[in-house]
Amino acid sequence: MGAEGFGARLMRKEDRRFVTGRGRYTDDIGLKDMTHGVFVRSPHAHAKIRSIDTSEAEKMPGVVGVLTGHDLAADKLGGLICGWMIHSKDGSPMKAGAHPALAADTVRYVGDAVAIVIAETRDQARDAAEAVAVDYEELPAVIDPAKAMDSGAPQIHPEAESNLIYDWTIGDEEATNAQFSNAAHVTSIDLINNRLVPNAMEPRAAIGSYDPAEEHFTLYNTSQNPHVARLVLSAFVGVAPEHKLRVIAPDVGGGFGSKIFIYPEETTCLWASKKIGGRPVKWVADRTEAFLTDAHGRDHVTKAELALDAEHRILGLRVRTIANLGAYMSTFSSSVPTYLYATLLSGQYAIPQIFAEVLAVYTNTTPVDAYRGAGRPEATFVVERLMETAAREVGLDPAEFRRKNFVRSFPHQTPVIMAYDAGDYEASLSAALEAADYAGFPARKAEAESRGKKRGIGLSCYIEACGIAPSQAVGSLGAGVGLWESAEVRVNPVGTIEVLTGTHSHGQSHETTFAQIINDRFGVPTDTVSIVHGDTDKVQFGMGTYGSRSAAVGLSAVYKALDKVEAKAKKIAAHLMEASEDDIVLENGTFQVAGTDKTLGFHEVALAAYTAHNLPEGMEPGLKETSFYDPTNFTFPAGSYVCEVEIDPDTGKTTIVQFVAADDFGRIINPMIVEGQVHGGLAQGIGQALLEGCVYEADTGQLITASFQDYCMPRADDLPSFKVMTTETVCPGNPLGVKGCGEAGAIGSPPALINALTDALGTNELSMPASPEKVWRALRSASSAAAA
Amino acid sequence: MTTVSMTVNGRSVSGDVEDRTLLVSFLRETLGLTGTHVGCDTTQCGACVVHMNGEAVKACTLLVGQADGTEITTIEGLAKGDELHPMQAAFREHHGLQCGFCTPGMIMMGVDIVRRYGSDLDEQTIRHELEGNICRCTGYHNIVKAIEAVAHSSGVAQAAE
Numbered sequence: 001m002g003a004e005g006f007g008a009r010l011m012r013k014e015d016r017r018f019v020t021g022r023g024r025y026t027d028d029i030g031l032k033d034m035t036h037g038v039f040v041r042s043p044h045a046h047a048k049i050r051s052i053d054t055s056e057a058e059k060m061p062g063v064v065g066v067l068t069g070h071d072l073a074a075d076k077l078g079g080l081i082c083g084w085m086i087h088s089k090d091g092s093p094m095k096a097g098a099h100p101a102l103a104a105d106t107v108r109y110v111g112d113a114v115a116i117v118i119a120e121t122r123d124q125a126r127d128a129a130e131a132v133a134v135d136y137e138e139l140p141a142v143i144d145p146a147k148a149m150d151s152g153a154p155q156i157h158p159e160a161e162s163n164l165i166y167d168w169t170i171g172d173e174e175a176t177n178a179q180f181s182n183a184a185h186v187t188s189i190d191l192i193n194n195r196l197v198p199n200a201m202e203p204r205a206a207i208g209s210y211d212p213a214e215e216h217f218t219l220y221n222t223s224q225n226p227h228v229a230r231l232v233l234s235a236f237v238g239v240a241p242e243h244k245l246r247v248i249a250p251d252v253g254g255g256f257g258s259k260i261f262i263y264p265e266e267t268t269c270l271w272a273s274k275k276i277g278g279r280p281v282k283w284v285a286d287r288t289e290a291f292l293t294d295a296h297g298r299d300h301v302t303k304a305e306l307a308l309d310a311e312h313r314i315l316g317l318r319v320r321t322i323a324n325l326g327a328y329m330s331t332f333s334s335s336v337p338t339y340l341y342a343t344l345l346s347g348q349y350a351i352p353q354i355f356a357e358v359l360a361v362y363t364n365t366t367p368v369d370a371y372r373g374a375g376r377p378e379a380t381f382v383v384e385r386l387m388e389t390a391a392r393e394v395g396l397d398p399a400e401f402r403r404k405n406f407v408r409s410f411p412h413q414t415p416v417i418m419a420y421d422a423g424d425y426e427a428s429l430s431a432a433l434e435a436a437d438y439a440g441f442p443a444r445k446a447e448a449e450s451r452g453k454k455r456g457i458g459l460s461c462y463i464e465a466c467g468i469a470p471s472q473a474v475g476s477l478g479a480g481v482g483l484w485e486s487a488e489v490r491v492n493p494v495g496t497i498e499v500l501t502g503t504h505s506h507g508q509s510h511e512t513t514f515a516q517i518i519n520d521r522f523g524v525p526t527d528t529v530s531i532v533h534g535d536t537d538k539v540q541f542g543m544g545t546y547g548s549r550s551a552a553v554g555l556s557a558v559y560k561a562l563d564k565v566e567a568k569a570k571k572i573a574a575h576l577m578e579a580s581e582d583d584i585v586l587e588n589g590t591f592q593v594a595g596t597d598k599t600l601g602f603h604e605v606a607l608a609a610y611t612a613h614n615l616p617e618g619m620e621p622g623l624k625e626t627s628f629y630d631p632t633n634f635t636f637p638a639g640s641y642v643c644e645v646e647i648d649p650d651t652g653k654t655t656i657v658q659f660v661a662a663d664d665f666g667r668i669i670n671p672m673i674v675e676g677q678v679h680g681g682l683a684q685g686i687g688q689a690l691l692e693g694c695v696y697e698a699d700t701g702q703l704i705t706a707s708f709q710d711y712c713m714p715r716a717d718d719l720p721s722f723k724v725m726t727t728e729t730v731c732p733g734n735p736l737g738v739k740g741c742g743e744a745g746a747i748g749s750p751p752a753l754i755n756a757l758t759d760a761l762g763t764n765e766l767s768m769p770a771s772p773e774k775v776w777r778a779l780r781s782a783s784s785a786a787a788a
Numbered sequence: 789m790t791t792v793s794m795t796v797n798g799r800s801v802s803g804d805v806e807d808r809t810l811l812v813s814f815l816r817e818t819l820g821l822t823g824t825h826v827g828c829d830t831t832q833c834g835a836c837v838v839h840m841n842g843e844a845v846k847a848c849t850l851l852v853g854q855a856d857g858t859e860i861t862t863i864e865g866l867a868k869g870d871e872l873h874p875m876q877a878a879f880r881e882h883h884g885l886q887c888g889f890c891t892p893g894m895i896m897m898g899v900d901i902v903r904r905y906g907s908d909l910d911e912q913t914i915r916h917e918l919e920g921n922i923c924r925c926t927g928y929h930n931i932v933k934a935i936e937a938v939a940h941s942s943g944v945a946q947a948a949e
Contacts (some may be wrong), residue, residue: 011880018888019876019895021823021863028822123808201827201835201924202889253825253889254924507887507925513943676883676926683927688907708832708922716918716928721911 013526014511023251026205026220031280034207037269038125039283040115040132041292042107045141045364045701046154048115049105054134057089057117060131062124065276067268068115069104077101077238077271080262082329083480086166086338086360094166097157097206097362101237101264101271107136108156108327109364110703111292113264116272118281141364141701143322146301148363155364156327165325165360166334170342170416176355179316183307185719187390193378194768195299195324195694196687197711198371200506202253202291208269209280212407216244217273221266223249223534224259224504225544228481230536232262233329239270249534252506256684257370258294259506260546261331265293279589291706296694297371300337300378306386310396314349314405319356327362330369331674334360339417339477340375340465340547346414347383348425348461348638349405354415364701372684373464373743374547377750380462384751388458389764398459398755399433406461418465420636422537423664427727429461429640432662435723436642445646454547454647454779455657460752463638466740467552467733469631484630486541487557489518489565491623493610493757496528502542503554504534508742509673510550516669517555517736522602527550539627548637548740552667555735557629564625569605572623575616576600576608635731637739639663643752647760652776653755654690660723661748666731666739674741680722681745687714688746689753693769706714712769762786792856796821796866797865802883812836813845815862823863823892827922834921837893837900844900846920863892866899874938875899884934886925897921898935909939 003008003214054066079110080099103112115132119125140154145723147153148163156163180186200222209221217240221254223229226247234242252259269281285293301322307315323337340355359733391401403426412420441457448455454600466475471482488500499514515526532538545554566586573591576582583594589602605623608614612621661678691712695704705711730737734744750768757775758764766774793802796819803818815821815838824847825837836847839861866873875898878884885891901917902909914935915928923931 012883014888015885018885018891019863019872019879020867021821021892023823023888025822025825025889027826028816123806166929199924200889201833201887201922202825203827218848251888254887256924287830287833394860511884625836672883676930678928679929680886680925681927684924707830708828709830713832713922713924714927715922716915716932719915719928722927722929 004526005516006669008516008670010512010526010670012509012512013515014509019687025251025253026207026222027284029207029220029250031207031209034280034282035118035120035276036122036125037116037118037272037281037283038122038129039113039265040117040129040134042110042112042114044107044136044138044274045110046139047107047136048139049103049107050135050137050571052115054115056133057128057131060124060128062120063128064118064120064279065115066115066132067272067275069102070101071270072100072102073104075271076244077239077267080264081232081236081331082334084335085329085478085480085522086168086334088166089169090514093159094334096165096329097159101267109366110701111366111725112327116268118276142705143363143365143696143698145322145361145363148361151476156364160362163362165304165329166364167357167359168338169355169357171355172353172415173355173716176316176318176353178305179353179752180305180318183315184310185308185394187306187386187393188338189304189386189389191302191304191385192244192767193298193300193381194688195368196297196371196692197291197694198256198258198294198297199290199713200254200256200258203285203287204259204263204265204294205284206266206269207282208273209272210278212278213293216272218246218248219266219270220248220250221257222252224252224506224546225276225565226504226534226536227502228544229262229266233267233270237267239267247536249504256372257297257374257546260544261295261369267535272371287708288706291711292366292703295330295369296366297368298325298378302382304382304386306390308390308394312396312404314351316353317345317351321356321358323358323360324363324365324368325360326365326367328367330367333367333369333786336370337378341379343417344376344379344463344465345383345416345747346418347380348407348463349457350407351415360654365696370546372681373744376464377685377747380460380747381751384460384462385754388755399438400427402429402459418631421633421732422729423636423638424727424729425461425638428662428664429639430642431725431727432642433659435662435725436644436658436660438642441644448646450672452649452651454760455644457642457644458752458759459756460641460748460749460755462744463636463748464743465634465636465744466548467631467635468547468549469553469634471630476531481543482630483543484628485543485553485557486625486628487554487561489558489561489624491565491606493607495523495524495606498530498532499558500532500539501554501558503550504545506545508545508550511778513551513669513673514555514558515559521566523587524602548742551736551738552635552731552740553629553631556631557627559735560627560629561625564627565623568623571616571619572608573600573605578616631733633733635666635667635733635739637741637744639744639748641748641752643756645753645756645760647775647778647779652772654770654775654780656686656720659720661745662725662727663741663744664727664729665741666724666728667737669738674726675724677741678745679722681743682722682749683714683719685720685746686753687747687748689768689770691718783785790853792852794857795859801872805852807853809852810848811850811852814852815847820938821862821864825889825892827890828948832922833890834897835890835893837896837921839896839900840941844897863896866895874941878934878938880936882930882937884926884931890921890923894921894923894931898938901935902939907939911936
């Protein structure tokens with residue numbers, strides 16, 4: 001490990017601009033003659049649009065134009081798509097309804113956009129949006145996904161009868177049932193995985209800009225994957241041909257999944273810019289718009305059962321989940337409760353048979369899609385709540401029960417597709433238990449009781465599949481795109497290096513970690529390396545950043561390009577030093593003829609490549625290589641979390657007294673950055689477990705939690721300082737040996753916390769978010785049950 | 789329209805604004821100081837914190853008219869040339885930021901907290917004092933460490949400026 005290379009705790013290169021206020025987010029960008037767009041949104045969860053009268057709005061000061069869903073339809077723009085095809089158990093394809101960027105006939109959730117008002121200033125556009133008169137005929141709405149399948153429930157899309165999008169299964173039902181009939185003990189549990197709002201601190205924004213001279217479109221937006229945005233907007237929506245559309249995602253203020261997807265506003269701003277004659281149209285969401293229209297996360301209702309033999313070994317797992325996908329299918333939505341969820345139901349355990357059934361349902365709510373972890377938190381919640389409950393039911397220590405059932409040899413094929421490549425689950429569990437002083441818990445509990453407090457401790461041993469791939473495999477499962485990544489490494493004549501990557505950074509520190517890898521290979525200082533991303537005109541293609549794929553897939557592509565650069569550079573060095581290519585070694589930025597004192601600096605070889613006065617015969621000048629990397633398997637980070645809570649029985653308030661995370665992320669490029677990722681993930685998972693919950697009014701479909709005043713975001717005072725540590729098994733699937741760390745905290749922490757609370761309360765009846773009121777009621781019902 | 793004048797980051801500025809213009813809009817749109825961010829519309833998130841006459845305020849909750857005649861410092865005015873303010877340096881050193889969007893508000897709030905408490909700051913006080921600022925990336929762990937480090941460093945006097 002060098003001072004800046006693999007494993008170095010290097011300070012971030014990107015920080016200087018952020019701490020001085022010089023980041024450049026979409027809303028910071030102003031273009032010549034720019035106008036401002038404000039959307040008119042449905043106040044109803046379900047309604048027919050009888051008519052839209054824009055005449056008053058058009059007369060308002062500063063208004064440049066008002067465009068409706070009928071204008072959009074007249075221009076024959078395509079609707080937004082869901083890019084992952086899922087088939088029901090009867091073999092029929094999922095029933096996806098149309099999703100126009102602006103609704104023309106029917107609105108299906110509160111916030112569904114029906115028109116855009118464009119004016120000289122944002123305030124003028126807001127004023128005029130108030131003056132657009134929409135005549136709605138209200139229709140009955142349904143919010144609860146189980147009720148949405150009832151006969152007589154409001155029909156949301158004609159394509160999906162009973163609002164059922166698909167009824168999908170995985171695993172061998174008969175073999176799993178047979179395991180249950182042989183079980184010595186069965187643990188059953190009903191769970192709700194609460195709906196969350198991602199709430200990246202930067203609200204979504206877009207600037208659509210059409211240049212009539214070049215017939216060319218530019219979109220600036222808050223995107224985690226600008227190339228896929230361009231692909232969908234050109235190939236499916238048809239707003240512009242691919243070669244006439246440039247998508248730029250500049251600094252992006254957090255995504256957590258919500259900025260992967262293609263949304264109505266981007267389509268509309270691009271199209272509107274052309275409609276008004278080529279003036280740029282900027283839209284920036286306010287926070288309530290973000291609550292209403294950013295794709296939400298989670299929202300599962302699950303019944304799960306675990307079968308054990310007499311020695312407490314797991315025989316089988318049965319799961320039935322209803323997944324609420326909201327009013328429309330978002331870009332990745334169908335993959336989240338299926339291949340990203342049910343394929344992880346084996347957890348860290350050797351489970352001979354698993355059968356899962358997932359019903360995906362439309363409701364009159366905001367579309368639901370991937371949110372930090374995407375399916376894996378839901379799977380982990382099921383498995384780890386079951387493990388804890390089963391251990392308590394059979395009277396085993398929960399840590400011991402998990403140990404007994406761990407997968408211990410690798411590779412390990414689960415009954416639900418995944419083949420775990422490497423891991424040591426015992427190592428992370430032991431590290432976590434030791435750091436948490438698990439053995440000392442009974443004494444701490446007794447001490448807390450002496451002060452009138454309730455203490456509990458809970459575990460969670462999660463696994464996740466990230467760096468999702470390979471392309472052929474995901475294609476066979478229904479993915480509409482490949483999940484490789486591309487890279488280009490440009491060594492400039494003076495030896496500075498630009499790395500162009502198809503990944504995107506919105507807080508993950510790519511400018512630092514990617515440069516560390518270049519330093520590690522070529523010995524050049526990280527400040528002579530720049531990372532270029534987020535612009536479809538600069539980077540040829542890419543798949544963006546989500547699912548902890550940037551290091552495992554994106555950096556692996558860079559690494560492959562570096563191999564090619566190094567091979568060519570060695571040929572040049574050998575030629576210049578009149579040595580055999582096989583004798584050239586590259587160390588600390590210097591090419592050396594092995595066993596001699598003949599050397600050439602990296603920059604000297606770079607210069608020689610471009611001056612080209614003296615290159616090996618037939619060699620092309622220049623030193624620039626590209627690579628596309630398609631992984632051979634997912635990577636499988638895993639870890640063990642221990643949470644200890646103290647409850648005030650008078651108020652139901654929970655205090656997290658200790659939270660320990662021991663993760664195996666494979667090799668680690670920058671420990672400081674990895675720790676930061678874990679902290680952030682833990683905060684989001686703890687937020688889900690204790691505070692956050694998206695609430696709709698049942699009859700009307702109004703979003704009750706539509707601002708930070710109503711939706712409880714975790715604040716500094718709600719969280720403890722975390723104890724985080726790592727264990728390491730090297731990932732054999734990629735050249736860097738890395739796994740991925742972005743989602744772990746959000747995956748592993750909710751069950752650890754709920755397990756700790758249920759331990760303290762002596763009841764298993766507690767749903768997320770475990771507000772003080774819920775905890776207080778659970779405590780009272782547990783005490784009365786004990787007294788009875 | 790109203791004419792307002794104030795000192796922003798040591799520079800005298802003035803402008804004609806609609807009465808309803810918020811301080812944050814004036815800073816971002818009229819003056820082009822886009823480091824001050826807008827993260828919500830309910831004064832909950834604190835991405836817009838600036839200093840008015842030396843005290844932290846939320847620029848999305850003040851009409852620019854209320855700032856008439858005041859001295860405003862934004863994140864752009866905190867460093868001395870190329871030399872980062874100790875709070876900016878501490879956020880960097882302790883990895884107190886990821887996406888960077890809440891960071892300007894956090895740093896301006898951090899400076900204000902240290903100004904009020906000096907070296908008496910402990911972790912719980914910092915966590916409590918940060919109740920008006922939301923970060924979605926860091927889990928606050930390193931933000932708290934950064935502010936604590938400044939409070940307990942010899943740079944407190946400068947940090948409180």
